[in-house]
Amino acid sequence: MTNETWGQIQDELLKSVGRNNYVNWIEPLEFSGLDDSGVATFLVPTQFMGNWVSRNFGEQIRHQLSAAGERVVRVEFTVPNPRGDKPAAAKIASKPAGKAIRSVKTAKDDELPGAPLDQRFTFDTFVVGKPNELAHAAARRVAEGGTVTFNPLFLYGGVGLGKTHLMHAIAWELQKKSPDLRVVYLSAEQFMYRFVQALRDKDMIAFKQLFRSVDVLMIDDVQFIAGKDATQEEFFHTFNALVDQNKQIIVSSDRAPTEISGIEDRIVSRLQSGLVVDLHPTNYELRLGILQQKIEQYSEQFPNLVISDGVLEFLAHRISTNVRVLEGALMRLFAFGALVGREITLELTQDCLADILRASDRKITVEEIQRKVSEHFNIRLSDLIGPKRVRTFARPRQMAMYLSKQLTSRSLPEIGRRFGGRDHTTVMHGVRKIEELMQKDSQIADDLELLRRALEA
Ligand SMILES: Nc1ncnc2c1ncn2[C@@H]1O[C@H](COP(=O)(O)OP(=O)(O)OP(=O)(O)O)[C@@H](O)[C@H]1O
Numbered sequence: 001m002t003n004e005t006w007g008q009i010q011d012e013l014l015k016s017v018g019r020n021n022y023v024n025w026i027e028p029l030e031f032s033g034l035d036d037s038g039v040a041t042f043l044v045p046t047q048f049m050g051n052w053v054s055r056n057f058g059e060q061i062r063h064q065l066s067a068a069g070e071r072v073v074r075v076e077f078t079v080p081n082p083r084g085d086k087p088a089a090a091k092i093a094s095k096p097a098g099k100a101i102r103s104v105k106t107a108k109d110d111e112l113p114g115a116p117l118d119q120r121f122t123f124d125t126f127v128v129g130k131p132n133e134l135a136h137a138a139a140r141r142v143a144e145g146g147t148v149t150f151n152p153l154f155l156y157g158g159v160g161l162g163k164t165h166l167m168h169a170i171a172w173e174l175q176k177k178s179p180d181l182r183v184v185y186l187s188a189e190q191f192m193y194r195f196v197q198a199l200r201d202k203d204m205i206a207f208k209q210l211f212r213s214v215d216v217l218m219i220d221d222v223q224f225i226a227g228k229d230a231t232q233e234e235f236f237h238t239f240n241a242l243v244d245q246n247k248q249i250i251v252s253s254d255r256a257p258t259e260i261s262g263i264e265d266r267i268v269s270r271l272q273s274g275l276v277v278d279l280h281p282t283n284y285e286l287r288l289g290i291l292q293q294k295i296e297q298y299s300e301q302f303p304n305l306v307i308s309d310g311v312l313e314f315l316a317h318r319i320s321t322n323v324r325v326l327e328g329a330l331m332r333l334f335a336f337g338a339l340v341g342r343e344i345t346l347e348l349t350q351d352c353l354a355d356i357l358r359a360s361d362r363k364i365t366v367e368e369i370q371r372k373v374s375e376h377f378n379i380r381l382s383d384l385i386g387p388k389r390v391r392t393f394a395r396p397r398q399m400a401m402y403l404s405k406q407l408t409s410r411s412l413p414e415i416g417r418r419f420g421g422r423d424h425t426t427v428m429h430g431v432r433k434i435e436e437l438m439q440k441d442s443q444i445a446d447d448l449e450l451l452r453r454a455l456e457a
Pocket residue numbers: 121125126127128132157158159160161162163164165166221254290323324327
């Protein structure tokens with residue numbers, strides 16, 4: 001069999017498994033060979049993926065290969081380099097919880113003020129997508145060590161978007177490369193606690209010496225020191241001393257330096273003097289990637305887990321708040337699935353996660369719908385809302401009314417008011433018209449589906 005035949009079979013598979021499944025599971029397969037005994041082999045990036053494809057699409061692939069005239073009795077999926085760079089998830093999880101700085105070999109070992117690092121927060125387990133690619137690239141650069149190019153690296157972004165994960169990943173990487181490096185990670189709160197303790201114990205000299213002796217200092221959630229003047233002062237001195245010695249500093253916060261009120265200007269300016277990068281809110285693709293990665297990470301812990309098609313896509317669509325919530329939802333599903341010993345279907349998912357789904361329901365507004373619809377049909381917002389009755393405006397207007405009824409909790413009169421003060425009967429008529437057209441006009445049905453997806457993304 002040639003790669004070309006495989007190309008044709010892929011086209012067939014695209015039709016039979018659907019676009020989503022195709023992109024996620026079939027496209028990454030690489031045809032490796034078909035031997036005399038009828039075993040077709042494909043290369044897959046990970047063992048988990050191989051198992052998944054084998055279980056869910058193995059028979060279909062075999063069938064298509066046979067239909068194309070090949071004698072195939074079995075299809076196998078193998079990982080090209082099973083040792084890879086990526087440590088197996090189970091190995092990471094089963095290591096004893098370590099102290100962050102345990103590999104530092106100086107006499108001051110036990111005195112280093114760092115907090116423990118999470119074993120799971122490595123670069124291997126960090127999924128990169130558009131929203132975090134810059135932050136990830138900057139973190140990678142810092143993790144290479146060597147000459148300090150930007151100081152500090154300032155990472156910021158909303159809750160649960162991976163700031164801590166990236167900082168720990170840098171620390172793990174640096175320690176792996178140079179076990180003697182004194183890498184210290186701690187939260188701003190812990191920094192303050194240490195400082196207050198040193199003040200109380202009249203041990204400031206030791207405190208200063210300790211913090212000035214590190215090679216890499218990472219302070220998480222720096223916004224915490226806002227309004228805490230003495231801590232800020234000490235932080236500023238520590239910061240300057242380390243920068244003067246050309247030591248790397250990495251700081252994270254939930255907002256940009258200039259947006260942290262209650263921090264002295266000179267500190268803000270210091271914080272901005274290196275590279276400031278933000279982690280944007282996740283998009284659908286990144287969320288789906290993270291879910292797939294988590295499944296792989298936990299596959300050995302939950303070996304009998306079967307998840308129906310569409311469940312991950314559903315979660316990635318519906319839980320867009322933050323990654324921590326997404327992860328929590330998946331863990332609950334795993335636990336539940338293991339408990340009841342059943343395949344995790346969409347229905348089970350909706351049932352089991354009802355509270356999370358309700359809480360993370362994003363509120364879509366009529367205004368947002370109007371904007372998206374007018375963009376989609378390339379008409380002006382004023383024409384969509386205005387009085388003109390020509391079909392080019394009237395049909396999109398009715399679709400926007402229909403979507404407003406479907407996706408918001410606004411009543412018909414409320415929707416009417418937002419469409420240039422129309423009566424509720426006009427809205428009702430519009431909604432009914434679209435319901436009717438959807439049945440017979442596939443173009444309208446497709447447009448609505450596209451719009452709905454764009455709005456719910
Ligand atoms: N891109 C990603 N790939 C894999 N896991 C991620 C990613 N982003 C976030 N996570 C996971 O989401 C969880 C929350 O991330 P993390 O603790 O790093 O967030 P944070 O930005 O520091 O949040 P907070 O502001 O609450 O401190 C972690 O379990 C982390 O592993």
